[in-house]
Amino acid sequence: MRFRRLEVSHFRAVDHAGLEFAPGLNVLYGPNDLGKTTLATALRAALLLPADSSAHRDFLPWHSKELPRVSLSLEVDGTLWRISKTFGSGSQTTLESSLDGRRFREEARGRAADGRLRELLRWGVEAPGGRGGARGLPESFLSHVLLATQGSVAQILERTLGGDRDGSGRAQLHEALQALAQDPVFQRVLAAVDAKVESAFTATGRRKTGQSSPFAQLRQTIADLGLELERVSHLRRESDEVQQRIVQLSQARLDCEARLESLRERVGLEESALAELAAQRAVRERAAAAEQALAARRAAESDLGRLRAELELGRQASRRQAQKAHESASARERAQAEAQRAEAALRELNNEARRDAHAARLADLEAQRARLEQRTRALSRARELEHALVRAEAGLATETQALQKAQAAASELGQRLAAQEQILERARQLESVARWREACERAEQARQAQRLAQELSARAHAARERATALGSAPGAAIGSEQLRELRELDRRLRVARAKVEVGLSLSLSLPPGRAAAIAVDGGPARRQSSEQRPLVARARSQLRVQLDDDVQLLATAGDPELRAEADALAAAWADRAEPLLAAAGVSDIDALAQLVEQAQQRRREAELASREATELEARAAEKRAQGAELERSQARVEALRAALGGADPELLARELAALGAGWEAQLGRRIAEAEQEQRRQKAAQGSQAASLERLAARVAGAARERELAAAARAAALQELGLEQALDSARLDRELAALERELGAASRALAEEQSAFRAELGAAERARERELAALQRAREAEQAELGLSREARERELSLEAQLREREQHFDPGSLPAAEAEAARARAGLAALPALPPVSAETLAQSRAELERESAQLEQVLAELRRAEGALGQVGGDVVAQRESQTREALERARNAERELEREYDAYQLLAQTLRGVENEEGAHLGRALSDPVSERFQRLTRGRYGRIGLDAELGFEGIQIAGQARAYRELSEGTQEQLATIFRLCVAEQLGAALLLDDHLAQTHRERIEWFRGTLREAAERIQILVLTARPEDYLDEEELEAPLDPASRTRAIDLERVIQRASYTR
């Protein structure tokens, strides 16, 4: 693997950079802070970081909002690939391939592109998107070794293959180091076990879940059976519930039917008992009537005796009551006389003259009180106006004081604003100076670009001419395919000729003196004569003999068809090949092939030259474009200088220099702060102005209020007839005197009214008392009269009743009634005992019977529904299905457990085999230990012994004076040298490109020299990219200044020329 081209845009401080790499040693040089490490970061990001990773934030350009973009072309196993990434929002990743280096075909996009690239690299970086992966730039042992960052010596020496989440890096190293070549049986066993493990487990050891997993089919079966079991179990449960319900309903039906039967029996019993009860009731009624008649006789006799006694008592009471009525009439007459006396006393008090005198006194007192009240109110108003005047004067004084303070603050703010303006102006001048200097630098760069463009154009012209010269070589028109066809034609012609060239032999006896012209195999005829012996002629395929002018003998060898084929091929050769051979000036196909190969070689060279010319032209155009900015840059310099005005640029530059490296940020901060302060102060100024206006308005308002209060006070005093000079205290005293006078008047008025009312009230109460006593006497008289009349009426009533009863009473009917009652009692005693039944209890029983019947109907309906439901859900059928499904599921789970155990056992076997291999077999560490140790010993001139590496390529220790020591015991410089040798050896074993970013920062000059030779020697086999500020450590001066040679394996790349840094714009 090697890198071909890197393009970076908007990446941190790099605005743009484009680099072409040579196949061997590439020294990328430039001063510090130019962007070397940024390029290394961009290269790592292109290879490893998914474009949508949040880690891209580190790449954002410092001074623009463009998205960082990286494009890296690399060659892997003879195929050219290009990975392009745009990071951040709207991230994009594409992986393309090319056969000719010009036309690229898209292979994958997004994460698939990253995944494909990782498959190509095989560095042990797991596929993107996996769970549990590290955030940020994914890393592996090989990514660390081949692309290590600056100062990561400890990480290189401590990281091992064991930390990889993917096995591809290990596999690649195994293949490269052939670490497992020691035992074929072991290899086959391990390969078989690995195949089993890989089929069943992920790289992190989890069981695979995809369709290709050996567990997939069983899992699917289990899932399907689980769902089916859930379904049929649900049906079975429903079925069971319905069956249970049916059992319950059947029991309920039986219970209902039993209750119904019992109720029917009860209703029958109650109906017959009720009929019997009606008959008994008639007997009892008759008995009751007889007893009642007997009791009535006895009661009548008793009543007569009682009435006579009552009549005597009534007569005595009537007499007593008449006496009481007479006494009451006397008492009423006495009360009447007292009442007349009280009435006369009240009339005396209500005499008209007395009432008028009293009213006049009251009117005088009322008028006096009204006058006093009016004067009191006027005085109070005057006193309030006096107080308002005092408040208005105090408010005016306060507002005036606030206005004076606000005016003073506004003045102070104005002064501060002016000071900020000066600070801002100075900062802007400094910034202008910086921009002026930057513009000067750009103008200088543009001038350099113009010069470089001219130089590149000249080199492009030369390359173009060289390409033209190389493209017109003889044989260039013949392609490989055509040459292959001619070779095939040649082969077939030779085969066809060989088939017919079976050999001819002719023996010819001629008379003496006669000759024959003999042509052999189409060659020229030669005359020959026969002497004593017959003339013998031999040919491969044809003999032509001319005896006389009229006798010609033609003998041809081989089958006619084969001859025809050979002739046809010969004709084709003459037609297609010979003109080309003639044109090329060669005689056979091999010479032609050599010529064509030379021509192709020249054409390739021409293409290379042409490509180089194109690249040079492109770069020249680029430089011309950069150079075209010269005028603009110069104009900008002038404009910026003019903008400085009279300021001294040198003085400003010194001040700028004093700010140090971070001047840009400091100035930005200073300007931002000054502007912010200025904005804040201006806002405060605006706010103050508004406040001043408000205060002035309030002072004017307070003055107006004071004037109004003074005028009102004067009017009030004038109205009272008081002098204007009265102060508040005197007003208060006047008001107090008035209030006292008013109080005295009010009290006199109240006392007058009270005395009159008391006298009148006493007289009225006396009259009411006497009238009440009269009323009570009248009522007592009436009551006694009423009682006397009642006593008399009762006496008369008793006399009438007695007379009536005596008329109706038959003294002889009592014995007959007593005999009838005795008969009825005997009938009652003969009645049988019956339960306590009534029409209500019978009605209740009947209602209960109806309810029970309805309930039975309901139960039957539910039973029918439940039976219908059971017929739908399945009953016995679904129970059978559930049983079958449960058994199948159990078997499938057992099978899954067996399979999991089988693969778990394979996993355990793989771990065991690797463990044993690491302990007993050859391992990666041993394979790599030799070259690392050998180089390290040479570097240190034998000071250190063998480097111990474990199977995971971790450092075990270094032999020093017969003892193994940890690498940490080496000096920092030696550690970085050991790390570099280790990295170089790994890269060599893999044939991979190696990135060295200031890798020997603490190495002494002498050892630098050693590394220079070692790296140059290694660069004959692998590609090495060195990022350094000291190119002379790796290249000669001539190499540094030599023009670009596309054929060279070594290339010096001046990063100052290829990196276009972002400019600061606000």
Added chain:
Amino acid sequence: MALKLVHTADWHLGAVFPSFDELGRQQLSRARLSVIDRVLGLAERHSVHAVLCAGDLFDDPDPGPEWWEGLAKKFQQRDWQDRPVFLLPGNHDPLTTTGVYSKAHPFRAALPAWVHVVDRDDFRCELAGGAMLYAAPCRSRSESRDLARALLPAREPGDRRIRIGMVHGTTFDLPGHQMNFPIGRDVAEQKGLDYLAIGDTHGFRDVTPHGHAPTVYPSTPEPTNFGERDAGHAALVLFPGDRRRRALVRAEPVAQWTWEEARCTSLEELRALAARDLGQHVLRLVLDLSVGVAEFAELERILGELAGSAAAPGAVGVLQLDRTRLRLDTGDVESTLARAPAVIRSAAARLRQREREYGSDSEEGELARRALYQLYQLAREA
């Protein structure tokens, strides 16, 4: 002889066998249909007058077309104008408005005229010699009603014909089946029947061996599970000329497959089992034995021969293997790997050590044992 019948039931066409592998499932499902030829062949051989099919002929009321078309085809291949066939819906394939027995279903149209579906509660049909068939279909998957008692008519006084009843359900003596179309044992006598053809139980059984009227389960013609006793028959019923004599009932074997459960507790037993002809067996084989690593290879070979492979059929027709009780004794592994490379032997020793450390009964010990065996196998193949 007045009358001869074949009585069959519980074909369960379309039944799936989820606890078997795909091939076994296919073989067993196909056997459901192929056995019908042997049932119908039995009827032809004995020149019976009618064939009574007493329910659960399909496993589902709406089977796939391959099943009802296959059955209809078997009937279409015959010309039995004088030998009617009666198909009774059972609780697995009840008569529903859209099911396979509904009049609108294409299955009905595909049946010859001499194949009758019992699709009425008062179904009756006169058979040869004036005998009468009375039948009632299941209309749901479950019901607590005794269809024979509820729907079949009782013998009228003076009726001297042979009277045959046909219903699907469970006789009362099976606890927990009171909801599954119960059939009273006395119902045949009560209804004055001379034979009551019933279906549901998969083993052959005469429920009333001492009564005048046999009440018979003919069994499923092809067993559906292990442990089904006396399955794989159809009933051949012979009615004597004298109606007062009891009908003769004979169980005729028709099944292709014999279902067997076997447990091998030693390699010898397994060898003996493998020597038997098991080509027509559905075999559930439980391996309850312990074998050494070297013997394990032989065990795997025998099992491979029994089960077959993608290239060759196995010695057992359908094999269901239970290896959960198979134990591998790794005591001899080190000696069997004596000639293996040192690294292999070291790995074996390490696994053996692990097995001992965790204990042979633990899960980890089991894994180590298996890994040992895998190592042995792979090393031998390598």
